[in-house]
Amino acid sequence: MVEQRVQKVLWIFMTIVGLGTSLCAQCDTDYNQSQSPKIANYDIEVHLDHEAKSASCVQKLRWKNTSPDTLKELRFYMYMNAFKDLNSTYLKNTRNMFGQDLNTRTAKEWGRIEVTEAIDANGNDLAQNQNYIQPNDGNVLDETVLSIPLEIPLLPGEEIRLDMKFEVKLPRTIVRSGYGPRDFFLFVHWFPQVCVYEKDKDMNWGWNSHQFMPGTEFFADFGDYDVTINASDHLVIGGSGCRVSNSSVPSKTGRQIVNFKAHDLIDFGWVAYPEYETYTSTFGDTDIEILMVPEHCQFADRYLKAVEQGLEYLEKHVGPYPYPKITVVDPPTHTLNSGFMEYPMMITCATAYGIPRSVRSVESLVIHEFTHMYFMGTLASNEKEEAWLDEGFVTYFEDRILDHYHGEQGSLFDVLGARSGNAQQSRNEYVSMSNPNLGTIARPGWEFDGGFKSLIYAKTATALKTMERIIGRDIMDDIVQTYFEAHKFTHPKEADLRKIVTEVLAKHGSDFDAENYLDQVLHTTGSVDFKMVDIDNSVGTIKAVREGDFEIETEVLVNFADGSSKTIKWGSTDKEIEYTFKSTDIVSAHIDPEQKIYLDLDLNNNSLTLDPNKKPIFKYAAKIGHWFQAVSQWTSFMM
Amino acid sequence: MWSSIIDISSKATKQWRSILLIYIAQLIIGIIVAMSAYQQFDSAIGSSLELDRLAKGFDRSIFSDMVNEFPIIIGKIKGRFLLGVAFFLLLSVFLHSGLLGNIRNRQYSITSFFTNAKKYFVKFLGVVFISLIKLVVTLAIIWVPFFKLLGNPLETFHSEKTLILTIVGLIILSVLLIIVVWLWSVISRYQIADGSGWVISMKNGWRILKSNFLKYYMLGIILILLHAFLTWVYTLAVDDWGAETWFCILGLVLIQQLFSIVRVWIRAVGYAAVDDK
Numbered sequence: 034m035v036e037q038r039v040q041k042v043l044w045i046f047m048t049i050v051g052l053g054t055s056l057c058a059q060c061d062t063d064y065n066q067s068q069s070p071k072i073a074n075y076d077i078e079v080h081l082d083h084e085a086k087s088a089s090c091v092q093k094l095r096w097k098n099t100s101p102d103t104l105k106e107l108r109f110y111m112y113m114n115a116f117k118d119l120n121s122t123y124l125k126n127t128r129n130m131f132g133q134d135l136n137t138r139t140a141k142e143w144g145r146i147e148v149t150e151a152i153d154a155n156g157n158d159l160a161q162n163q164n165y166i167q168p169n170d171g172n173v174l175d176e177t178v179l180s181i182p183l184e185i186p187l188l189p190g191e192e193i194r195l196d197m198k199f200e201v202k203l204p205r206t207i208v209r210s211g212y213g214p215r216d217f218f219l220f221v222h223w224f225p226q227v228c229v230y231e232k233d234k235d236m237n238w239g240w241n242s243h244q245f246m247p248g249t250e251f252f253a254d255f256g257d258y259d260v261t262i263n264a265s266d267h268l269v270i271g272g273s274g275c276r277v278s279n280s281s282v283p284s285k286t287g288r289q290i291v292n293f294k295a296h297d298l299i300d301f302g303w304v305a306y307p308e309y310e311t312y313t314s315t316f317g318d319t320d321i322e323i324l325m326v327p328e329h330c331q332f333a334d335r336y337l338k339a340v341e342q343g344l345e346y347l348e349k350h351v352g353p354y355p356y357p358k359i360t361v362v363d364p365p366t367h368t369l370n371s372g373f374m375e376y377p378m379m380i381t382c383a384t385a386y387g388i389p390r391s392v393r394s395v396e397s398l399v400i401h402e403f404t405h406m407y408f409m410g411t412l413a414s415n416e417k418e419e420a421w422l423d424e425g426f427v428t429y430f431e432d433r434i435l436d437h438y439h440g441e442q443g444s445l446f447d448v449l450g451a452r453s454g455n456a457q458q459s460r461n462e463y464v465s466m467s468n469p470n471l472g473t474i475a476r477p478g479w480e481f482d483g484g485f486k487s488l489i490y491a492k493t494a495t496a497l498k499t500m501e502r503i504i505g506r507d508i509m510d511d512i513v514q515t516y517f518e519a520h521k522f523t524h525p526k527e528a529d530l531r532k533i534v535t536e537v538l539a540k541h542g543s544d545f546d547a548e549n550y551l552d553q554v555l556h557t558t559g560s561v562d563f564k565m566v567d568i569d570n571s572v573g574t575i576k577a578v579r580e581g582d583f584e585i586e587t588e589v590l591v592n593f594a595d596g597s598s599k600t601i602k603w604g605s606t607d608k609e610i611e612y613t614f615k616s617t618d619i620v621s622a623h624i625d626p627e628q629k630i631y632l633d634l635d636l637n638n639n640s641l642t643l644d645p646n647k648k649p650i651f652k653y654a655a656k657i658g659h660w661f662q663a664v665s666q667w668t669s670f671m672m
Numbered sequence: 673m674w675s676s677i678i679d680i681s682s683k684a685t686k687q688w689r690s691i692l693l694i695y696i697a698q699l700i701i702g703i704i705v706a707m708s709a710y711q712q713f714d715s716a717i718g719s720s721l722e723l724d725r726l727a728k729g730f731d732r733s734i735f736s737d738m739v740n741e742f743p744i745i746i747g748k749i750k751g752r753f754l755l756g757v758a759f760f761l762l763l764s765v766f767l768h769s770g771l772l773g774n775i776r777n778r779q780y781s782i783t784s785f786f787t788n789a790k791k792y793f794v795k796f797l798g799v800v801f802i803s804l805i806k807l808v809v810t811l812a813i814i815w816v817p818f819f820k821l822l823g824n825p826l827e828t829f830h831s832e833k834t835l836i837l838t839i840v841g842l843i844i845l846s847v848l849l850i851i852v853v854w855l856w857s858v859i860s861r862y863q864i865a866d867g868s869g870w871v872i873s874m875k876n877g878w879r880i881l882k883s884n885f886l887k888y889y890m891l892g893i894i895l896i897l898l899h900a901f902l903t904w905v906y907t908l909a910v911d912d913w914g915a916e917t918w919f920c921i922l923g924l925v926l927i928q929q930l931f932s933i934v935r936v937w938i939r940a941v942g943y944a945a946v947d948d949k
Contacts, residue, residue, distance in 0.1 A: 132824060214830065328833040366832040386833035442731065449907045453732040461736045623721050637737045640721035649726040650713045652921050658706030659928035661753055662698050665760040666935045667899065670854060671803050672764035 060275030060320050060358040062294045068355055069255035069297035069522035072097045073227045081264040086212045087202040094195040096227050100238045104187040108242040109179040112222035113146035115245040116204035120174035123245045130207050131370045144204030144211065148179065148225050152196040157184040169244045177245040179225065199225055206368050213368030216268060221302035221376055222251065229254055243417050246479035250416035253299045255522050260293045260301055269311065271324045271360045272303030273378040295378060297522060299413050302376035304362050316341045320358040326365045332384050332395055336361050339399035346434045350510050351407050352517040359403065373398065375405035392446045393439060397455055401431040411521045418477045419527060425493025432456035432494055456498060462491035464634045475527060475555035495631050496554040502629040504538065504545050512537045559583035562634040563624040565641040573617040577624055578609040590626040594618035620644055684940035690771045690785045695936045697767060701756045708752040712745045729914045769796045775943050776865040795864045802874065803857035810849050814842055851892035856881050858946045891945045898938055906931050
């Protein structure tokens, strides 16, 4: 009896808690609605045919001409056509991606998108005159950018409304968008999305409408989204924005209608999979929704904690998260190539069964993708032309967040005494390149022929960490916060960032030559390796060199036998220094003793000592000897 | 139960001279491998102040920079390590011939150890060779079909959980079957020590194993678990130890060597337990 009462009380308590949680998790669509210029606004109704892996869609577009030009066409990204066949610019030189042989695909496994109707306010069907254009490479078989001529030119400041219909067929996932086994669907870059009409670097207005080029991601205008999805009711659906309604169709057709709304996004993505289990939580004003495949449910708390840590850290060091919700999608392993990606208010991550807590690849990935909400989603720099403005800052903050919460020496993994910090991993990814001088950072993604990740992600993050160590973290935070506040929802470019850097450094009275530093980091291929070459006590001289063309000033700390020390300044243009002291009792000399120049290719050769501490060498040699004994004992079991 | 464990342990411990000899042989090769590693590390970073940082604990950047700058280091250390293991494998047949012979013949001296090692080496080498073939065949039967059926794992398996659990299951199955091959090998060698020929020894070995299967098999599992437990304890207790002073490093080395001796002793326990004379 008592047991029943306790159970009843517990049941009521759990119901209240559950109700409270679900109410808290109700995403508020009334959040600040005037954050962005709202240039491109979309109302889309989707009818998903999960058997055919396709959707018939109705799209009401409102697009504002914010330029001083009169426009005679609208341009649209039609990126699903990159997966139409092997003739697209994205795939033409690719026959194998993520282990998939693309040559053996059946016709059903390819994707496409097609606009079937585009009615303007006067009833003209503009789709009749649509044509694909190829602004980048002239590949006439590439259909990833569509031009729709306007019957009536669009004047500056005017808004055009187009009632469009389009058909989209998903490919079996090659990368990102697509379908997988057991009715998995990821709809991203899936609708005709207007390209960006903006000022270029020379301040001339024009369409920024790149084809879907290899090595590039996305760039679009901000706007409001109202997306209604009509799909089979066996699917669990998640997406960008807030879910404002979710209902079954009254006629009991086995279908459901889900409506999402969101303001000030540059894109909208959604996912559907029958096996998803949903976990929700609220952190501050932000709702967190996690869609997990059942075999990964043990990772739900790790996903959740990582998002919370990302939110907490970024709100403190960058700025307030501007959206009411974040949806985290865990892709099933059979369609893993849909993961590792960011979309506004929605990220796709990845994990694998059995990864221990001491290996934080899960946290690292979730935090990386979530940090994109600030740099890809809110600042929304051009990821095609200046990917480093997004990926570089994101990796820099990923390093900071992981190292802050899990320690600099073991934030990425800490297993059996072997460990690595996240920033250490980023730096190593750059310094271990077979050629660290492979190319510049500040160039469009399609110009890279290798080294994209090592340069754009790792070198940029390491360069930002170097800058932070030189100017101090407080000033670095001030730069990032000022940049974020001044340029959110505006697509900032390199020049915008550099202007902020100069202003903030001046405000703090810093003499750091950021212009020269950023020029070298972004526009040259130079690298730096300081090397202490010699200590000669016969004459009291130290000798050091700087290998590589990267010019940066530093200092050398010289220690003497009597316990005294002396610091020498090393000018940025000097390739080598030789310094003679009165004392001939030099014990050691250390270039950049505080390791501010994290870009240095080899930190071990920065110092020389005549009284080396051999203990760690002995210790690690002994460990290797012991592991030899263990391994030889195990492997000789049959002998 | 307890009394037989104590009996077996004491039978093995009585062979402390043989155990020590095997351990010393292993230690000498270990020292050669360790010295090589020491020289490599010393030539790369031996005059750097980064060693002070490394003294406080593992630092990934120091190792990464060292390997980036001197990529040949890892190859050299790995080469010495594998060469050492290969040499010890060959030497093991000789050493374990001595240990097995001593246990079987209730002899305890170093002289008898070498006499037995010399006497049984060639014959035991034959059994080892056949056992290795059996081992390879067993592993091939388990793993070749798996890899053939695997194809593209992400497409073959709905979830990587199935794949991982399948691999774990096959590893456990492999270990369980390897125990059988090992027990068969040891019992056969005892038959040879008793004067039987090769073929008869293998036959008798299988017959004896079959008739005492549960007893021997439990023993094999206990030994495997004991090794796994020791490794777990070692990595938990020692492997992450900073050991900044010479005194601490000496302590670390002593503990490491204690673990090494215990591993050899466990082997002797295994032999003593299978000895049913």
